[in-house]
Amino acid sequence: MYVAVKGGERAIENAHAWLAEERRGDRDIAELSIAQIREQLKLAVDRVMAEGSLYDPDLAALAIKQARGDLIEAIFLIRAYRTTLPRFGASRPVSTGAMACDRRISATFKDLPGGQVLGPTFDYTHRLLDFKLAADGEVPEAPRAAKAQPAEMPHVTGFLNREGLIEEAPAEDTTPPDLTREPLEIPAGRALRLQALARADEGFTLGLAYSTQRGYARNHAFVGELRIGTVAVEMDIPELGFAIEIGELTLTECETVNQFKGSKTEPPQFTRGYGLVFGQSERKAISMALVDRALRWEELGEDFIGAPAQDAEFVLYHADNIQATGFLEHIKLPHYVDFQAELELVRKMRSEVTDANPAREAAE
Amino acid sequence: MNDYNFAYLDEQTKRMIRRAILKGLAIPGYQVPFASREMPMPYGWGTGGVQVSAAILTPGDTFKVIDQGADDTTNAVSIRKFFERTAGVATTEHTGEATVIQTRHRIPETPLTEDQILVFQVPIPEPLRFLEPRESETRKMHSLEEYGLMHVKLYEDISRHGHIATSYAYPVRVEGRYVMDPSPIPKFDNPKLDRSPAIQLFGAGREQRIYAIPPYTRVVSLDFEDHPFEASKADHPCDLCGAEDSYLDEVIIDDAGNRMFVCSDSDYCASRQAQGHRGRLSPEVA
Amino acid sequence: MHSEALSGGFADPPIQSAQAFRKVMEAMARPGTIHEISGAEPPVPLSQAAGSVLLTLCDGDTPIHLAGGHDTEAIRDWLAFHTGAPLAAASECMFALGRWEALKPLSAYPLGTPEYPDRSATLIVECDELAAEGVELSGPGIEARAALSLPEVAAFRANNALFPLGLDFIFTCGSRLAALPRTTRIHAPEAC
Incomplete structure (x- = not known):
């Protein structure tokens, strides 16, 4: 005899208990601490902070632990937490020119003021599994630089700007819209696009950027400069009448210098693409700069050739992995009501076809 | 759960949603x-509906959540529990007792009253989206009342299949103006939208849209004179309660592929059985 | 700032604003129905009902226009303290507050745009009387006919004719309110 499925609540509770047990894994193995994740899986922490749009390494590490290492799930946890936080105010814009750089490279000039600083990069590591890490993981201390870094590290694009070879990017003081507090509206200005790209899925952004390199709105990008380091966050305190430093952030910034033959409206000059991301994530920052540049076709008077990376509506509506994964995964929820409606329709249509063509049915 | 505000959302967010609801009611559809x-x-998974519910619930409400018509589907259980914890509201499985009903994919069979609010979860709020993927274009089409594309699509269905091949999320016209997606309810439920005494609110979280149908508002399913709209359902009575007038789920009951049909509205079916109604496969009364 | 400005807000904002919103929503969904709303104790001449509506719907994101006798220092301070809403000219506002004669002309307010008809102002009209009698109303939210003591007819008819653009109205009187969305059709003696 048929009994309707009941007990959804019990099933959910049991599933959560099982999940917690699986998260812990073999109890004979020491449990991961938040500090271990924060210190030793730093790039995962950085990605969760960037796409979660919340700079808090401890919370990001907690989210990674809770999500069993599923970074999109961890980003989701951070986003959902972030929305509940009250807003006390807005910081001043950070100055990346005053960044204390761990890494700073330019692909366009062999040397430049401030120098090329390789920093802690995977570049030039041979991708050979290091079995020593499996054994003890102890590492010798890295050598330290003898001389201190200059306080200001000038931007490479500034040198090109002096010669008038690159488009102007004047500073402006308009408050940018806040994607997390206002609904996305198309057409979106560059500030809003950059904001969306900064929290966009790394894989999606990488794929789009790669597509521009392969000819879908190719924009001939050079990495004018890539820098990673810490910047101070300052906030104006009205009661004090001046700004105070409230903390510091690690950021990755990428400025691309893009070839440009000129258009109906603009002279031949180099143009810019820009990427800025929380933490150390140069793959994301470079991708962001390439996609930013592709999305700027209209303001630079270029043709829209129908490439995905040029299409702001396409990019902005599909770049958010929390929106995408939620909608994608919702198709596993019950849909039997709509499926039933489709079943009835298909049955009806089939019966009409077979009624009309009984001979064909017999022949089959 | 005291760390979170009443009904989870912060007050500023609720105000923003409340303002959107009022404009939605003022511009039906x-x-x-x-x-x-x-x-x-x-x-x-219902974030739009959840945000609308969070913005309208008061401590005095009695809340019901259904998914596919049923109160005990896992996502309905999960959302009901969320509001029990964050808003402390009373909950019920009985349509008649509820003051606010959040639903995914169904409208209850028991007619709603003036004292009730129905909150729909909406995945894709734009009825024209599958004909035109660009929001910038569809917004223009709504502003110009340019719904020719939709009629062409429906008419193509008729010429190809003999009738309109849309069985759920069947588009409606609200008060003679906006074409609206009623969310993926089966078209069987469409007539219930029309002149309902209840307030009907629609929330699409990911797509960032809220819309509304005030009570007693004309809601007409799109059709053609020679192919009038038809609210259809499986041509069976419910095998548990015998109802002839309710939307049915089809359940495969054995390896031979035998089927039974049961009300998708679990409260409606249970209430009828409690009143003594019986269907073809009803359990024997103990 | 007067100390008056600091009092008269909701004692329990999450609960009271939820309850107040339901009244406003019912009023907007069912034109012509009258609802009791309370909680706010605003400075005169602001009514309890209008004060409660403002506390429920307004904040730093909603520019408010104060018209005529409602543009007083006491009301400005009270609004600033309890809602943080910026004051704005009629043409820039999201909400406007005042008596009918002071609020006019309606052409001063944002009506929305064809693509975004929701970007229109909501006018909170303070009235000396508010009753479910007077001009006849029909339209969405009304089963057959409703009636409401509107301050006039022509302006609301003209507003209805703009649909889907147009203004929406909340009428307040003491602790009572009613509403009139742009969809409501006005049936009245031709004399008006």
Whole structure:
């Protein structure tokens, strides 16, 4: 005899208990601490902070632990937490020119003021599994630089700007819209696009950027400069009448210098693409700069050739992995009501076809 | 759960949603953009409906949640529990006792009253989306009342299949103006939208849209004179309660592929059985 | 700032604003129905009902226009303290507050745009009387006919004719309110 499925609540509770047990894994193995994740899986922490749009390494590490290492799930946890936080105010814009750089490279000039600083990069590591890490993981201390870094590290694009070879990017003081507090509206200005790209899925952004390199709105990008380091966050305190430093952030910034033959409206000059991301994530920052540049076709008077990376509506509506994964995964929820409606329709249509063509049915 | 505000959302967010609801009621069927928040459940799982419910619930409400017509489907259980914890509201499975009903994919069979609010979860609020993927274009089409594309699509169905091949999320016209997606309810439920005494609110979280149908508003399913709209359902009575007038789920009951049909509205079916109604496969009364 | 400005807000904002919103929503969904709303104790001449509506719907994101006798220092301070809403000219506002004669002409307010008809102002009209009698109303939210003591007819008819653009109205009187969305059709003696 048929009994309707009941007990959804019990099933959910049991599933959560099982999940917690699986998260812990073999109890004979020491449990991961938040500090271990924060210190030793730093790039995962950085990605969760960037796409979660919340700079808090401890919370990001907690989210990674809770999500069993599923970074999109961890980003989701951070986003959902972030929305509940009250807003006390807005910081001043950070100055990346005053960044204390761990890494700073330019692909366009062999040397430049401030120098090329390789920093802690995977570049030039041979991708050979290091079995020593499996054994003890102890590492010798890295050598330290003898001389201190200059306080200001000038931007490479500034040198090109002096010669008038690159488009102007004047500073402006308009408050940018806040994607997390206002609904996305198309057409979106560059500030809003950059904001969306900064929290966009790394894989999606990488794929789009790669597509521009392969000819879908190719924009001939050079990495004018890539820098990673810490910047101070300052906030104006009205009661004090001046700004105070409230903390510091690690950021990755990428400025691309893009070839440009000129258009109906603009002279031949180099143009810019820009990427800025929380933490150390140069793959994301470079991708962001390439996609930013592709999305700027209209303001630079270029043709829209129908490439995905040029299409702001396409990019902005599909770049958010929390929106995408939620909608994608919702198709596993019950849909039997709509499926039933489709079943009835298909049955009806089939019966009409077979009624009309009984001979064909017999022949089959 | 005391760390969170009443009904989870902060007051500023609720005000923003409340303003959108009022504009939605003032412009029936028009999709009001709103700054949907990330909720502690995934997009696509009812975040729009949850935000609307959070903005309208008061401590005195009795809340009911259904998914596919049933109160005990896992996502309905999960959302009901969320509001029990964050808003402390009373909950019920009985349509008649509820003051606010959040639903996914169904309208209850028991007629709603003036004292009730129905909140729909909406995945894709734009009825023209599958004909035109660009929001910038569809917004223009709504503003110009340019719905020719939709009629062409429906008419193509008729010429190809003999009738309109849309069985759920069947588009409606609200008060003679906006074409609206009623959410993926089966078209069987469409007539219930028309002149309902209840307030009907629609929330699409991921797509950041809220829309509304005030009570007693004309809601007409799109059709043609020679092919009038028809609210259809499986041509069976319910095998548990014998109802002839309710929307049915089809259940495969054995390896031979035998089927039974049961009301998708679990409360409706249970109430009828409690009143003594019996269907073909009803359990024997103990 | 007067100390008056600091009092008269909701004692329990999450609960009271939820309850107040339901009244406003019912009023907007069912034109012509009258609802009791309370909680706010605003400075005169602001009514309890209008004060409660403002506390429920307004904040730093909603520019408010104060018209005529409602543009007083006491009301400005009270609004600033309890809602943080910026003051704005009629043409820039999201909400406007005042008596009918002071609020006019309606052409001063944002009506929305064809693509975004929701970007229109909501006018909170303070009235000396508010009753479910007077001009006849029909339209969405009304089963057959409703009636409401509107301050006039022509302006609301003209507003209805703009649909889907147009203004929406909340009428307040003491602790009572009613509403009139742009969809409501006005049936009245031709004399008006």
